Amino acid sequence: MQKTTLGHLVAAALAATLISAPALAADTIKLGVAGPHTGDLAPYGLPSKDAAEMVVAEINAKGGINGKKVELMVGDDQCKPELATNVATKLVSEGVNIVIGHVCSGATKAALGIYKGAKIIAISPSATNPPLTKAGEYPNFYRTIAPDDDQAMLAAAFATDKLNAKKVAVLHDKGDYGKGFADFAKEAIEKGGKAKVVMYEGIQPGAMDYSAVIQKLNKEKADVLIFGGYHPEASKLLSQMNKKKIKVAFIGPDGIKGDGFLKIAGKDAEGVYATGPMDVSKYPLNGKVRDAYKAKYGKEPGTFFDQAYAATVAALNAVKVAGGTDYDALGKALKSSEVETTVGKIKFNAKGDAEGVGFAVYQVKNGAFAEVK
Amino acid sequence: MDFEYLFELLCGGVVKGSIYALIALGYTMVYGIIQLINFAHGEIYMVGAFVALIITGILTLSGYSDSGLSVLVLAAVIAVIYAAAYGYTLEKIAYRPLRNAPRLSPLISAIGASIFLMNYVQLVQTPDFLPFPELVPEFEFMEPLSRFVSSVDMVILVVTALTMVALTVLIKYTKIGKAMRATQQDMVMARLVGINVDRVISATFIIGSVLAAIAGVLIASRTGQINSAIGFMAGIKAFTAAVLGGIGNIPGAVLGAMVLGIAETFGAGYISSAYEDVFAFGLLVLILILRPAGLLGKAVKQKV
Numbered sequence: 001m002q003k004t005t006l007g008h009l010v011a012a013a014l015a016a017t018l019i020s021a022p023a024l025a026a027d028t029i030k031l032g033v034a035g036p037h038t039g040d041l042a043p044y045g046l047p048s049k050d051a052a053e054m055v056v057a058e059i060n061a062k063g064g065i066n067g068k069k070v071e072l073m074v075g076d077d078q079c080k081p082e083l084a085t086n087v088a089t090k091l092v093s094e095g096v097n098i099v100i101g102h103v104c105s106g107a108t109k110a111a112l113g114i115y116k117g118a119k120i121i122a123i124s125p126s127a128t129n130p131p132l133t134k135a136g137e138y139p140n141f142y143r144t145i146a147p148d149d150d151q152a153m154l155a156a157a158f159a160t161d162k163l164n165a166k167k168v169a170v171l172h173d174k175g176d177y178g179k180g181f182a183d184f185a186k187e188a189i190e191k192g193g194k195a196k197v198v199m200y201e202g203i204q205p206g207a208m209d210y211s212a213v214i215q216k217l218n219k220e221k222a223d224v225l226i227f228g229g230y231h232p233e234a235s236k237l238l239s240q241m242n243k244k245k246i247k248v249a250f251i252g253p254d255g256i257k258g259d260g261f262l263k264i265a266g267k268d269a270e271g272v273y274a275t276g277p278m279d280v281s282k283y284p285l286n287g288k289v290r291d292a293y294k295a296k297y298g299k300e301p302g303t304f305f306d307q308a309y310a311a312t313v314a315a316l317n318a319v320k321v322a323g324g325t326d327y328d329a330l331g332k333a334l335k336s337s338e339v340e341t342t343v344g345k346i347k348f349n350a351k352g353d354a355e356g357v358g359f360a361v362y363q364v365k366n367g368a369f370a371e372v373k
Numbered sequence: 374m375d376f377e378y379l380f381e382l383l384c385g386g387v388v389k390g391s392i393y394a395l396i397a398l399g400y401t402m403v404y405g406i407i408q409l410i411n412f413a414h415g416e417i418y419m420v421g422a423f424v425a426l427i428i429t430g431i432l433t434l435s436g437y438s439d440s441g442l443s444v445l446v447l448a449a450v451i452a453v454i455y456a457a458a459y460g461y462t463l464e465k466i467a468y469r470p471l472r473n474a475p476r477l478s479p480l481i482s483a484i485g486a487s488i489f490l491m492n493y494v495q496l497v498q499t500p501d502f503l504p505f506p507e508l509v510p511e512f513e514f515m516e517p518l519s520r521f522v523s524s525v526d527m528v529i530l531v532v533t534a535l536t537m538v539a540l541t542v543l544i545k546y547t548k549i550g551k552a553m554r555a556t557q558q559d560m561v562m563a564r565l566v567g568i569n570v571d572r573v574i575s576a577t578f579i580i581g582s583v584l585a586a587i588a589g590v591l592i593a594s595r596t597g598q599i600n601s602a603i604g605f606m607a608g609i610k611a612f613t614a615a616v617l618g619g620i621g622n623i624p625g626a627v628l629g630a631m632v633l634g635i636a637e638t639f640g641a642g643y644i645s646s647a648y649e650d651v652f653a654f655g656l657l658v659l660i661l662i663l664r665p666a667g668l669l670g671k672a673v674k675q676k677v
Contacts, residue, residue, distance in 0.1 A: 201646050201647055202645070202646065204646065206603075209389045209392060209596075211638065212386075212638040212639075215642060216642055219378050231502070235597065236596055236598065239597045244523075260501065263503075263504055264598045265504075266597075
């Protein structure tokens with residue numbers, strides 16, 4: 001008897017959702033925002049949520065898109081893949097139309113399969129793992145940040161084309177980040193065929209002395225050293241190279257492009273090259289939005305705020321251009337309609353990476369990083 | 374065979390060895406007297422470097438600057454005093470109450486002290502890396518050799534050699550040294566003949582901490598950066614060097630450190646620096662299999 005009651009209830013509930021879902025969908029555009037909003041990595045996810053809220057509030061204040069208001073649906077995945085699948089399932093079951101997120105590459109990958117099955121587009125502000133777009137496995141995935149390997153390819157191209165290097169040494173700190181950068185750079189140089197990789201090695205992070213590796217660098221007569229890793233090791237390498245009067249152009253990733261490096265390396269930093277995200281503060285929308293954020297929250301916007309703002313603007317622009325939330329029409333709109341965002345004027349390429357966002361090469365001049373033109 | 378490269382690597386290895394030796398000397402001395410592996414030695418080394426950084430900061434702020442050695446000497450002296458106080462207090466709080474406990478207890482207490490000090494400095498100072506000034510000036514007469522051995526390297530080599538000789542003399546020929554050796558051989562018997570064992574052990578810790586602080590100041594001014602975690606790796610490498618040479622043996626620590634430094638440098642130079650630690654610890658395993666007491670260690674029969 002009880003069983004039957006339960007059965008009735010379930011049936012009734014199902015019927016209710018079936019009826020209400022299309023009805024609601026007609027009223028609003030459901031925009032999901034997923035990422036870490038609690039836990040260790042929350043500082044990487046909360047700025048995206050703020051950004052989406054700002055865009056949505058502004059658009060709704062102007063009357064919405066094509067007469068429909070935008071409704072925000074927030075999902076917290078704590079950057080954990082197992083939670084990300086839950087969040088994705090929940091968003092899909094609640095009838096989400098388009099998702100901004102997720103934030104971490106691992107969580108994004110886990111959620112993408114679910115969105116793909118439901119034919120829902122996800123635009124990440126921060127998942128930089130290269131295969132997410134490049135493998136072509138997820139046609140529903142887009143991102144407003146450049147993938148990791150772009151940075152390494154830029155470093156490699158800069159070494160061979162601008163610095164005219166013939167012999168390149170590649171070192172890394174054996175960590176995921178540093179080794180990933182070094183591997184991509186090595187591959188790019190070998191593929192390019194303009195220079196030879198004469199040395200490819202890991203160094204011991206935290207070691208007190210790197211003289212052996214520096215002597216080897218000298219023996220191999222490398223013109224350029226590409227280093228994958230963070231600023232403490234980079235500055236140790238540089239100071240010991242300078243002590244031994246070994247002059248080799250040094251290129252590092254965005255892990256050294258910051259004040260921490262300038263502070264520790266001091267005068268050894270002079271002339272060092274580093275790749276880093278392009279300067280986006282020159283775009284007019286960027287300054288306006290950041291000022292609005294500061295006025296509202298009383299602090300500087302956090303990590304990936306610009307990218308998330310751009311992703312939300314691009315997503316809603318696509319809805320407007322496509323005249324609805326049809327999967328194929330949205331995809332076409334994202335790839336064809338250029339839109340003014342906080343990271344510049346962007347549209348997406350066939351793989352889903354935003355065109356026009358990416359990295360630039362900087363050089364330390366008089367104690368500060370300056371973009372190399 | 375590229376002899377120039379070989380010579381460069383050899384110099385690099387000797388310099389690296391002398392860095393390890395400078396830390397290992399204090400390590401091995403404390404072990405030699407009270408058979409305690411003082412895991413907090415690396416942290417005293419780190420504290421010494423931090424104190425020196427703070428002192429040079431104050432000196433610079435108060436407008437005192439000198440390109441010569443006076444800043445180095447002043448910073449080192451104050452770092453040494455601080456470190457000695459730390460060593461004395463550490464022994465009193467963490468090890469003395471466990472004097473008669475099973476041997477494992479002070480060892481665990483030492484690990485605890487090490488973690489405590491590391492986190493303490495991280496909290497009251499900063500977890501970030503800080504730049505450390507080059508306190509050792511560039512000597513002009515070292516200029517032609519700078520490719521092989523820099524001025525700081527030379528100072529470290531000389532200080533290591535002097536420390537080794539001074540410690541040996543101290544332990545072999547002075548009154549306190551005699552008391553140390555007596556304490557090491559038999560604590561109860563030493564007490565019976567009128568040696569104040571607690572004082573001797575305190576003195577041992579103070580000397581060990583002084584050496585750690587000197588090492589901290591010199592090595593930090595060579596690497597040019599410090600943070601609260603540098604003591605850990607330094608401690609591990611110094612410990613390895615001490616065991617390699619025969620722990621408790623003063624010249625053994627220097628020999629062990631040299632072997633370790635040269636093995637790492639040659640391994641990195643001729644094979645790959647990615648495996649630097651593999652060479653270091655592989656060598657340790659090999660030597661301990663062939664000579665369980667270390668290179669210069671004496672095999673001591675366990676009294677049962």
